Amino acid sequence: MRLLASLWPDDMTHTAFVAEQSIEFMRHQAGTGQPFLCIAGIYSPHSPWVAPQHYFDLYDTDSLQLPTFPQEIESQRGPQNYPDDELRLARQGYYGQISEVDLHVGRMLSSLDEMGIADDTVVIFTSDHGEWLGEHLRYGKGYPAHDQCSRVPLLIRPPGDTFTARRDSGLTEALDVLPTILDLAGIQVPPHLQGSSLLPRLHGDAPGGASALTEHTGWKSLRTDHFRYLLHADGTENLYDLSAEWGDYRDVASDHAYASDLAASRHELGRKLLAAERPLPRAWPY
Structure with missing residues (x-):
């Protein structure tokens, strides 16, 4: 190098x-x-x-x-x-x-x-x-x-001085950027658009997201507050406890002590994928 x-x-x-x-x-x-x-x-x-x-x-x-x-x-x-x-x-x-x-x-x-x-x-x-x-x-x-x-x-x-500077450590996705821009500009967010406006969080009125998804052909990687869950096209799974020492290096999916966490991660991934396919309700601002 x-x-x-x-x-x-x-x-x-x-x-x-x-x-x-x-x-x-x-x-x-x-x-x-x-x-x-x-x-x-x-x-x-x-x-x-x-x-x-x-x-x-x-x-x-x-x-x-x-x-x-x-x-x-x-x-x-x-x-x-x-x-x-x-x-x-x-x-x-x-x-x-x-x-x-x-x-x-x-x-x-x-x-x-x-x-x-x-x-x-x-x-x-x-x-x-x-x-x-x-x-x-x-x-x-x-x-x-x-x-x-x-x-x-x-x-x-944001423009002007209507927002108080704050640091939000909650999970966010790149998909949230476009709805946020539209919201700040007063433009209707199309029903087919994925992601959520971060405007409520800019005001300090909403919590962070439950998870963030990264995906590519053959695998999906779900990040939650404490875990990273991986699902592969062949059905194999990995789970990493990010709150543990060296947690992002060591797979705990086969550890029975993490059975409930593994199930919760599966559930969250399924919920997230279903939500992505669901059109947003029409909510006209005028």
């Missing part, structure tokens, strides 16, 4: 390009006085670790905290298999890219202030996936959707 310092100026990276194009678009729309939706799709942080060198230099590899592993996983590591120096380098690259993203997101937010439209604009910052960064002896993302891959930031800044 190695970091790739970009050879072009800071304002010519992909992240800088996306920010500049987004600012230009928002400035044009602000001039027309018309509402707009701007989606700034920034690729970073993502492998390969490419960014201007000075962002990597912000992080001293010797001071970066490394993940720990249960003994059965630690015994698989070695000089050629996820050594400490490689894990540190991965973190330096990832964190350096995050710092570049942070700078350009700040530029976009500042531009809203400069245009005088910040108080009329909903800002949402999120990501489509995370990164193992060597945990579970993996890089990238994928099966079985461990928290390192599926737990991502979701920051929402």
Whole structure:
């Protein structure tokens, strides 16, 4: 593994390009006085670790905290298999890219202030996936959707000063973002749309979701407050107690002490899949 310092100026990276194009678009729309939706799709942080060198230099590899592993996983590591120096380098690259993203997101937010439209604009910052960064002896993302891959930031800044800043630790899904945007814009949520508006939670009037689903061909991974449940196309199941030490490494589906938790997870997955097929009731806001 190695970091790739970009050879072009800071304002010519992909992240800088996306920010500049987004600012230009928002400035044009602000001039027309018309509402707009701007989606700034920034690729970073993502492998390969490419960014201007000075962002990597912000992080001293010797001071970066490394993940720990249960003994059965630690015994698989070695000089050629996820050594400490490689894990540190991965973190330096990832964190350096995050710092570049942070700078350009700040530029976009500042531009809203400069245009005088910040108080009329909903800002949402999120990501489509995370990164193992060597945990579970993996890089990238994928099966079985461990928290390192599926737990991502979701920051929402509603317009004006009608909301009190709060941190909500309840479960949320990417499917909830679109209904939230529509709700904040006063637009009817179509009955076929999956997900739920987070507006009640922004007001502090609703609890977090009961579960969050990640799925792909051949498997479904259900995250609840304390467990991750996996169901495969061949009927095999896994259950991980995330409140236990090394819980996300050790399958307890065959442990009789977890029989009721396994049954509850099956029930929640079935309930969630049925709910996804059920049309929303029509509720016109006018």
